[in-house]
Amino acid sequence: MQNIEAIGIGQNHYLILSAIIFSIGIMGVLFRKNIIMMLMSLELMLNAINLTFIAFGYFNGNLNGQIMVFFVMTLAAAEAAIGLAIAVMIYRKFNEVNIRYFEQMKG
Amino acid sequence: MSHQLLLSLLLLAPVLGFFINGFNFSSTKAIAVGTLGTLCSFISFICSLGLVLKLGGLPEDQRRLTVEFFNWLQVADLKIGFSFIVDQISAVMILIITGIGTLIHLFSVGYMSHDLRPAKYFAYLNLFLFNMLLLVLSDNLLLMFVGWEGVGLCSYLLIGFWFSDPAKASAGMKAFITNRIGDVGFLIGMFILFFQFGTLNFVEILSRLPAVAELGWTGPITLSCLALFIGATGKSAQIPLYVWLPDAMAGPTPVSALIHAATMVTAGVYMIVRLSGLFVLAPNVMMLIAVVGAATALFAALIGLTQWDIKKVLAYSTVSQLGYMFLAVGVGAFGGAMFHLMTHAFFKALMFLGSGSVIHAMHEEQDIRKMGGLAKKLPMTHATFLVGWLAIIGFPFLSGFFSKDEILWSVYASPNGHPLLWFIGVCGAGCTAFYMTRLMALTFWGKSRVPKEIHPHESPLVMTFPLIILAFFALTIGWVGVPHILASVLPGHIPNVFEHWLEPVVPKLSFIGKSSLLEWALMGISVSVAGLCAWLAFDFYIVHKERPKSFVLKMGKLYQFVSHKFYVDEFYKQRILDPLIEGSTALWAYVDVNFIDRLTYFIADFTVSAGAGLKSIQNGQTQQYALYILLGLVTTITWILVG
Known part of the structure; x- marks a missing residue:
């Protein structure tokens, strides 16, 4: 712990890193057409949030942030499972996992 | 029975008939539906007889039965009750409506026996009866207006009864639309009256009238009377709104007899008599009514001279006779107008039914040029028609003589009258005598011009029976209103029952300073003019048959002008x-x-x-x-x- 502060890394560094990862994640979700890539980007966004939780928890000396991260991780696992299941179904039907096939799911 | 019960039954019987026949509208059993319709009408007649007897039993100054069923409308100051009033005026009207109505229903059973939709016809006829009773019995203007519109609707439905013929359907529409123009006048009159007096109840209006008459044209009473009179010209077919009545002859003939001769068209006269206390306060409007009445009487009679359709002649005659009633009302002779209304209802219904019998016998032929000599083929129709003819031309001691003479005398002698109006009236009477004689001559007398394929036959008893009853009344009904001057010389001193009956409710005319010699002279003139014209017509159409043709040739353009109904x-x-x-x-x-x-x-x-x-x-x-x-x-x- 001490060595992190020793090399001059503070709360802001964490937050900036997390913001960058979050933004990359958003870009991925918005602009990638491959569903697998989109799901990965979504994971990125969630993990960026996790990073902020941990950073705040650490620097404020409070464990609540760490606990929250466990919840987010379980949620992320469930979400990835469902997302991948849909992706598999789409692949079976169209032999591709492009997001534009989701339009076909309109009633 | 109490008078409430009698009145309810009087109004409900036709409604019941309307609903039963109306729901059963596709029935083709003419006898069954006709009997039902006639029965409902007859029940009404019995009830109105009962009511009139009750009314007669009351002391003279209290002859008024009122029945208030419920409060219909109440908005701020406006309070309209669903309530009815039987007094001397409405008593006369309900007797005419239900009495003649029953006879005409009976006649229709025979007349409509071959029709495809008799149930509908009788339903409409009963509905008409109800609305007409509503009109004459209501105790306020608004309820009267409901009946006023209702009879207009029934008139429309019955004129266009054979609606598959476009001409007949459009005649119905013409009648309805022309009536609507008059109805606007009626409504405006009603608004002004409510604005002025804060009520629409007849009794209340008449009790709140100012004491002095209103001069000029812009006062509220004058304006309201003018507007109401416009309403009356629409319903009662006066100049300028008379054009619908001749076209209304497209309907079945009994309808013409009931609606367009005896009852509905007299609604305007009835309304003015009902509000006589109001109208006498507007002398300018009274003058206008007299002038319009006189003009219509002569104008329609002139057109009647040239018509070839048996029903058209009678229609113009009706317009002309209604003109006499308005003339009488205009000079203040309200009693005379009611008297003529009553006698006219009998003899004109008689003649319309007679013409119906002729048309029935001639297989829907209405052109009198194709008739002639029917007296032998239709003896009963001819005999009764003869009575109607004598009554309308004013043959002495028949009903038309008494009433027409009373009107002409009032027109001459009343303070509001004028010799010129009298002169126009006498000219109209002359024309009436001419065209009615012409009608008789061309239809019943002379040589037969009936096409060979038609074999006219006398109508069944169900049709001739009403004719006989009506002929009896056309002969005798005038004796209820014998003028004093005749009563003084006739044996037995017959009282003027009719005038005495109406005396408490209508303003009376004073003939002070008019000599009885003058009355004798005027009576002599009008009777001799009518006689002369009748003889002239007889000469024209029976004795010297070539004369009308040469006469028409001589008149040339003028004849064309008149025969085209003055364009x-x-x-x-x-x-x-x-x-x-x-x-x-x-x-x-x-x-x-x-x-x-x-x-x-x-x-x-x-x-x-x-x-x-x-x-x-x-x-x-x-x-x-x-x-x-x-x-x-x-x-x-x-x-x-x-x-």
């Missing part, structure tokens, strides 16, 4: 209807298409394009939705941070 219909079409249609077309082509349509199109287009624009947002692409979420989030956060 009034053409004038109305050219000056009123065509400009109206052109104006409406212009409004449609310019205002509607350019302005209103464009506005609506613009609104519709805007909605469609806005929808199309918004639709492109919701395109089903998940990533775009995600973008919207992001944008929304950014906006919200920015808002929170900045604001």
Whole structure:
């Protein structure tokens, strides 16, 4: 712990890193057409949030942030499972996992 | 029975008949539905007899039965009860309506026996009876207006009863629309009266009248009387709104007898007599009524001289006779008008039914040029028609003589009358005698001109029986109103029952300073003019048959002018209807298409394009939705941070 502060890394560094990862994640979700890539980007966004939780928890000396991260991780696992299941179904039907096939799911 | 019960039954019997026959409208059993309709009408007649007897049993100054069923409308000051009044005037009317109505129902059973939709016919006839009773019995103007509109509706339905013929259907529409113009007048009159007196109840209006008559043309009473009179000209077929009545002959003939001769068309006269206390306060309007009445009496009689359709002649005769009633009302002889209304109802219903019998016998032929010599083939119809003819031309001691003579004498001698009006009246009487004699001569007398394929036969008893009853009354009903001057010389001193009966409710005329010699002279003149004209017509159409032709040739253009009904219909079409249609077309082509349509199109287009624009947002692409979420989030956060 001490060595992190020793090399001059503070709360802001964490937050900036997390913001960058979050933004990359958003870009991925918005602009990638491959569903697998989109799901990965979504994971990125969630993990960026996790990073902020941990950073705040650490620097404020409070464990609540760490606990929250466990919840987010379980949620992320469930979400990835469902997302991948849909992706598999789409692949079976169209032999591709492009997001534009989701339009076909309109009633 | 109490008078409430009698009155309820009087009104409900025709309604019941209307509903039973109306729900059963597809029935073709003419006898069954006709019997039901006649029975309902007859029940009404019995009830009205009962009511009149009850009324007669009361002391003279208290002869008024009122029945208030419920409070119909109450808005601020306006209070309208669903309530009825039986007094001397409405007593006369309900007897005429239900009595003659029953006879005409009976006649219709025979007349409509071959019709395809007799149930509908009798349902309409009963509905008419109910509305007419509503009109004459109501104790306020608004309820009267309900009946007024109701009879107009029934008139429309019955004129256009054979609606598959476009001419007949449009005759019905013409009657309805012309009546509507008059109804606007009636409504305006009602508004002014309510504004002025704060009530529409007849008794209350008459009790709140000012004591002195209103001079000039712009006072509220004068204006309301004028508006009401316009309403009356519509319903009672006076100049300028008389044009619908001759066309109304398109309906079945018993309908013409009931609605367009005996009852509905007299509603205008009844309304003015009912409000006589109001009308005498507007001397200018009274003068106008007298002038319009006299003009109509002569005008319609002149047109009647040239018509070839048996029913058209009778129709113009009706217009002319109604003119006499308005003439009488205009000079203040309200009793005389009611008297003529009653006698006219009998003899004109008689003649219309007689013409119905002729038309029935001639297989729907109405042109008198194709008749002639029918007296031998239709003896009973001829005999009864003869009575009607004598009554209408004013043959001494028949009903028409008494009433017409009373009107002419009042016109001459009344303070509001004028010798000129009397002169016009006598001319009208002369014309009446001429065209009625002409009708008799061409239809019943002389040589037969009936086409060979038609074999006229006398009508069945169900049709001749009403004729006999009506002929009896046309002969005798005049004796209830024998003028004093005749009563003084006739044996037995017959009292003037009718005048005495109406005395408490209508303003009385004073003939002070008029000598009885003058009355004898005027009576002599009018009877001799009528006799002369009748003889002239007989000479023209029976003795010297070539004369009418040479006479027509001599008159040339004038005859054409009269036989085309003075081109009034053409004038109305050219000056009123065509400009109206052109104006409406212009409004449609310019205002509607350019302005209103464009506005609506613009609104519709805007909605469609806005929808199309918004639709492109919701395109089903998940990533775009995600973008919207992001944008929304950014906006919200920015808002929170900045604001």
